[in-house]
Amino acid sequence: MIQSYINHIDYYLPEKVLSNENLAAEFPEWSVEKIAKKIGIHKRHIAAHDETSMDMGIKAAAILFEKNQIDPKSIDFLLFCTQSPDYFLPTSACIMQEKLGLRKTCGALDFNLGCSGFIYGLSLAKGLIAGGIAKNVLLVCGETYSKFLNSSDKGNRTIFGDAASAVLISDEAVGLSAKIGEFNLGTDGTGAENLIVKAGAMRQPDASGTEVQDDYGNTTSDADLFMNGPAIFNFTSQNIPELVINNVSKNNFDLGDITYFVFHQANAYMLNHLRKKIKVSQDRFPIKMDFCGNTVSSTIQIALKELHEEGDFSAGDKVLLAGFGVGYSWGAVTIELM
Structure with missing residues (x-):
């Protein structure tokens, strides 16, 4: 069977930061120390009002390409995992194909999963490679849960941050080279x-x-x-x-x-x-x-x-x-x- 490898990983965090100090100022009953000790988080990054999961995914992929000298034309398939898409339709991955300069012969699809999304995405990428459908799969995950959170929901606001990640999975081992x-x-x-x-x-x-x-x-x-x-x-x-x-x-x-x-x-x-x-x-x-x-x-x-x-x-x-x-x-x- 054709093997598949995680070769490169990069991520993007939005500029805006929500710190424990910010949250403690809004909710005085929650101290900075209490949040840090129980949740294990000191700060989270929050997407701008006009910044979407697709925007962040494009930025994460661009970072991946630049840092690792990856030619966008080498990508055979784009998988995009999000639960906060830009539109019901069209598929965000189709828009990302054009924005990232991927080939028109590149497959692209979105899939809707949350905290298990990366594992499922890896399973899809491995299947595409094992089936001879792709040699290089770009797996992008992006989420803006902050846009779903009520401003008075102190519990979830302490936990969730926004981010996007990009991973190159290939049939040959380079870089990180994780089979x-x-x-x-x-x-x-x-x-x-x-x-x-x-x-x-x-x-x-x-x-x-x-x-x-x-x-x-x-x-x-x-x-x-x-x-x-x-x-x-x-x-x-x-x-x-x-x-x-x-x-x-x-x-x-x-x-x-x-x-x-x-x-x-x-x-x-x-x-x-x-x-x-x-x-x-x-x-x-x-x-x-x-x-x-x-x-x-x-x-x-x-x-x-x-x-x-x-x-x-x-x-x-x-x-x-x-x-x-x-x-x-x-x-x-x-x-x-x-």
Whole structure:
């Protein structure tokens, strides 16, 4: 079978910064120290009013091309993951093809996933390469959850930041040269309403405008992102440890063979809970979100890029990647550095 490799990663963060100090000034009951300790985030980047997920994705891809001297004409397929597209139609990826100078013979499509989006995108890219459809796949993830958040929703505003990432997956190993292994994927639609924006699409085109406050003082309406934090925590706690065990086994490794476990960077509290459940030491379980927050489908890529830049990767390292969240949707894959 034709192998596929993660070769280059880059990301883009918007200019505007929302710091813990900014949030504490708005919500005096939340101290800077409390936010940092529980959530593990010191600041997040927020897209400008006229800046979209597609805009950020284009910027991330342009950074990737320039830094790594990648010819846009070498891209055979563009995958764009977002839950905040510019339009219902046309497909954002089609517009990005023109903006990025990709060939007209390049395939392009959007797919709608959240925190598991990168893992699913890797599985699609691997399939395109294994099927001989593409040699070079550009996987872009971009999200502007900030545009879904109620200004009085202090809980979600402390967690989410906006960002975009761009990854080149190819049939030859260069750059980072991380061989993509076997996947485990999962879905449970019974949890759909625990992380949702109800209004705006075809099921409920118009928002009622009615605001509701939860037991923690967070305010949302049906036009805003709603997250049932306890339910999401329980779903993650019940499903992700088993996902990790199954993926390690599917790739014919033991837990001890894995150099790093790079999970979706949801928040520090949840990540540390999961780390303890799968009995992994802190040095093998990096958390890289303090400077950008939970960027949804880009968190794993940002963490990988930071680890690579810091010189933490070596040939032979095995890294288990796991994404999980809205849907419910989850997935894992183990990559091996060449």
